[in-house]
Amino acid sequence: MTANMRFTEPNKKVRLGFRKIIKVQRGQDFVEALAWLSIVAVVSMFLLDGNLAQIKLETPPTWLTAISRLTALVATDILLIHMLLVARVPWIDRLYGHDRATLTHKKLGKPILYLVIAHFLASLISYAITAKTTIVNEFFTLALHSGRDLLWSILALALMIVVVVSSINIARKRLSYETWYVVHLLSYFSVALAVPHQFSTGTDIAGKWPQTFFWVTLYLFVVCNIAWFRFLAPIVGSVYHGFKVIETASESSDATSIYIGGRNLKRVGGKAGQFYILRVMTGKEWWRAHPFSLSAAPNDKFIRFTIGKRGDDTSLLQLIKPGTRIILEGPYGVFTEDRRTREKVTLIAAGIGAPPIRALAESMAARPGDINIIYRVRSESDAPLVEELKELSRRRGFKLTLLEGSRGNPKSWMPAHPENLPDHARLSLIAPWVSESDVFICGPAPWTKTVEKSLLRAGTPSHQIHAEEFAW
């Protein structure tokens, strides 16, 4: 095994200090300000119309129409932001990381649906009152006898409900990922179907050219970002580089490394700690995408992922044959040295969370003793990448601590201790300057949470704790 090890030269230097974090915050503030101002813009579109002055409480249609318009405008704006968040746009990814963007995307889903339903009900009821019919009657009038645009928008709402319901936690647990994924693709249709009625019946848009221009710009901006970054860029990049599996190597009983080669690998541009979304181009598998972290620092010879056997898909991936075409989307994530502010670094990994830690340990700029690696394993003999980490620590003079065995109590992230010392105390013993170091954690989500807790108790400020959640 040792003969097979291929290491890349570490980075020569790294910029430390809080200044670069302030730069990131500035970027985040800029993007968030833009997002909020886009909401302000649509609200002002509503206000510019001057309808607010006409509202009379005793006549429901006046304020129902206002509610309908306002909710529609705000909902559409948030919906576009919501879509942009998962378009895998590099300028969002670099600022927030894929996980935070995805989590925000998840949070926004339901509020958007509520707003759209409010819009639907408000306009329906106000029309029904105006027309002096029942709501059901008016619904069918609008759906069937008022042009196609409204019928489509009603369909869009139905699709949106299906998509959101399929994404709530209870449903996600029952549905397979594939079912959920296919249902989620419907959301593109939902968004598209709702467009015509905005331009033909939207009081604040139809026939007002500045508003129409603004609205079209918003839509085009989001559509272009999605089309390029989500769909075209990965295909163009993978065709250009011609990614193919070179070889596979078993790392442990349940983990395999896949080496991927291609032309001009220097220009792929990933960093240690980042991940790619991998699409195996075989007849059955091409439509399933899997996120994997780099398990070796980027170099010009190969891209390596180490894949643990978890679901049925990942076990299929272990059997992948050399020569198989691969489409890579990425790199994504901010789990990199770019976020490092301190000279000292603590890397904490558990099980199949080792790959990015291994890549970071390989590439980070450090003097001997700067980096402290903690690796939580079930058993040392069957831990992925453990030999490589040992060899790396030996060569670069890092301290590697293997935590082996089953844990002492359910709230602990460490193996049992004879004197039942709390985790944060043991952490301080293993890594004495943990409070002054940047800590990179990679492991299962609940485990990561407990590690973060004991880090905070050990005195590490939260802005020095870096962890990437698997948000899918």
Add this chain to the structure above:
Amino acid sequence: MRNTTKTFVASVGMGICAISYAIGANSAAGTSFSLGALNTNSGSANPTVGVSDNPGASNTSSSSAQPSSSGSATTKTSASHSPKPSSSSSAQPSSSSSNTATAAAKKKTKKTTKKTTTTGSSSGPTPAPTHTSSNTPTPKPSTSTPPPSNTTVTKTGSLVRETVYGGQIQVSVTKTNGKVTAVDLLVASATAGRDGIFPYLQQLAVSSNGAQFNTAKNRTGATYSAEAFNQSLASAMSKF
């Protein structure tokens, strides 16, 4: 977001909202009509709810009091009106009655519009003026007797389809002595309930002597019906 940025964005946002509210309220000062407002109050036969900036608003209120009689009696020519003050004679058939008249009137008006014939008043002593003559210098005023009610001319506008909801509207305009005295609905099949706006539009068209309803300031809840009405009205007016 950092706190400074939050404060900044919040204040800028509120500023923009305040300014656009002010602009909006200003530009909407001339807005007058809400279909919803009309309909919920229509039982009291007062269609001028919400009318604020309408020159003829003061004398229109009486008009809706006599909707059915004229509507049923005169199907398409309103020329049989006895001379009355113009504003009150503009009383229109209520939308429902005009709808029933529609089917019968439709075929006939189709023909007449093609030829752009003038439907002169049959009872009046004056025959219809020549087709080519423009509106103001009618032959009659030059003669000795000036009976204002004598030169009554009705022109029919084109049949217009609403852009979105697919209703159909056709109006005819009656001018007496160069002044619009009546705007009648020949076809008025707006989407359920939207035809509630037509009486209002008819009054407005009469009181403003054939000018169109300002759809830019329209907040009626019957946008497309109003637009279609405007188009038909404009085509009728252009025929005089």
